[in-house]
Amino acid sequence: MTHFSTEIQQPGPESDRRLEFGLFMGGQNGFYPHVGENRTNYVDLPNGEFSEPSLSAIKVEKYLRNLIEGERLGFDMIISMEQRCPAPYNSAMIMASWLLAKTNKIQVGAIGPVMNTYLNPLRLAEEIALLDIMSGGRLSVGLPLGIGPAYHHMGVKPNEARGRFKEGVELIKRAFSEPGPFDHRGDYFNLPVCNLYPRPHRTPEFWLPASGSLESIELAAEHHLTYLAIMNPMKALISNTQRFRQTAEEKYGYTPGRNQVGCMALVHVAETDAQARKEAEAHILWYNQNLMRSVMHDFLPPGYSGMETVKRIFGGGNYRAKPPEQMSFDETVEQGWAFVGSPDTVARGIEEMTDKLGAGKLLIMGDNGSMPDWMIQKSLTMFASEVMPRFRPARGRPVWADRPKAGFETVSEASALAVKPPRTPIAVFEGLGKIDIRTAHIDELRTPVKEG
């Protein structure tokens, strides 16, 4: 197979103990009904009552503005997510496009588009490639399988979710590495003419966020994706990242570095531990009780998970394990879902978590979805000024600060690139022959050319 000479993103040196920080916002705003037994807010909350347009506009504006601020604060990356009912944030790609346009140099991670909601994976590859070209190679992409509720909304058979997804990941990787056109003959997609336009500046760094299904871990290891361990207590995150490393080593013959492992936690910083708790506690409980809660048939639609994974979830007494929505504030912190405290306390927590997981990347959830703006900004400013620099080389610069953008930013740069077009653009004029259209408006230059 011939590969493009496309640059592959290699963010951050491995050798030092540097951590890369992504900024992720919960973005919800807490105006949903309190969830009771056997209910969820994720699938059929009526939009007539809960999607008032002005309120959606306020939510989305706040969400995007706080992410854009992440560039000035010095995060290494800002993240757009994708959530459907009851949230308005239904396209990670559209929001990533906005974030790229509103920022200058920071990396934007779309984590990410639910590939199975696209007609085919190549359509998503096109959007990724276009954003790469538009942004000077500043896009990274997370490929989530999509939570169960997405399958209730989109008609895709959950039974086919993983098969389609796996084939899609392989096809996208291929479209970014192999010259087109090529013929794809898969179980789910048969695309006789795969021909990705535009070819990107950089093959984006692909992330695979997963709560720990065996299928996802395997896929991330096989295709050298950045494994983002999420939605589990610390104990499970540790075993999942261990399994990821072990799979990569034993089955695929390589050892993933720290920069191929990411994790995520809610972070809230204040002047003292007591003050931080006072500010964050109600919001953490709100999140646990309303957004961590769901019912099995929504989160595990039929066939969404393989039987081996389902046996791990329900077998061996796990069926009666305490559900996350019943977690107290203290349990949430103890299990590593959140770091809440003074800068010292939060830094200690982050160091411990990333050490245990061997993670080189941490997505900070700067807001769980219900905090007021002032509280978010106070915490993030303290985090950026008093925590982040501890995990960086002297001067505290983010990874993008010293990395040139791909492509050009000015007319003079574009000219200096001196890209030679592959063909002379010609039109055939009757009586004259082939004319170079670039000079056809000048009489003396309207002469026939040989090539074309």
Next chain:
Amino acid sequence: MSEAKFADYREASFIEAGGVRTAYRRQGSGEPVLFLHGAGLTRRWFPFYEALSKHGDLIAPEHPGFGESDLPDSLTDFTDMAVHYADLLKALDLEAVHLVGHSYGGWIAAEFAALYPEKIKSLTLIAPMGLRPPPEVKMADMFRFAPQDGLRALLGADGDKWLPYFDEGDAGAQAIQDYQEVSAFGRLTWNPRYSLKLETRLRRITAPTQIILPEHDGVVPVEIGQRYAELIPNAKLVTLKGASTPTEHLLSLQEPQRLADQIAAVI
């Protein structure tokens, strides 16, 4: 015989049907009657089976992925399912059978009968799924029932009294079994939840046919059964009334004897 695991549990026999290990229970003598179950209540021999087995040689297999039958990766649509049952008849050395299907099993029976009309001696569809109801008819989302709502939809306002019957003891094991079965069900029925092809194929059925509906159905709209009766030549439409309470989708639990007797009308 091993100790009962839960109410009406009975051990299965197994047979290879086209390479698929298929669990089934069989009792009675006379005309062969093949019963195709709905999306649940597997691994049981319940009073309805007992009553029906008095009218013939009752064979009650478990669909691939249900109960203890295997589910091959290659089985992904109703044609594959119909082929599986043709394989089962061959394995059992049966030329033709009286075919009875309830709910999801009714859909499978209709597909089988339309593809293999020569293999059925009679057809009985009980509260069948499989056709598109008209837009004004509300259709429950079968994949989103909360447990207590599910029982009421299946068995009416006093559905809760049946709760012990559904209890299989070990909650974790039951959750795993239920997930396996609903996954097998969803593989064929998630999207679309009806077949437009059936509408044009049902005309091929020539055997005596009856559609048996409950008085009320909170799961599968009775309009679907009525549409079957319009599309299958000479089909008879019967509403089975309850002795004390109105019949619902699981009329096989509510009225086992009367339902078995009604089926026998075409055997």
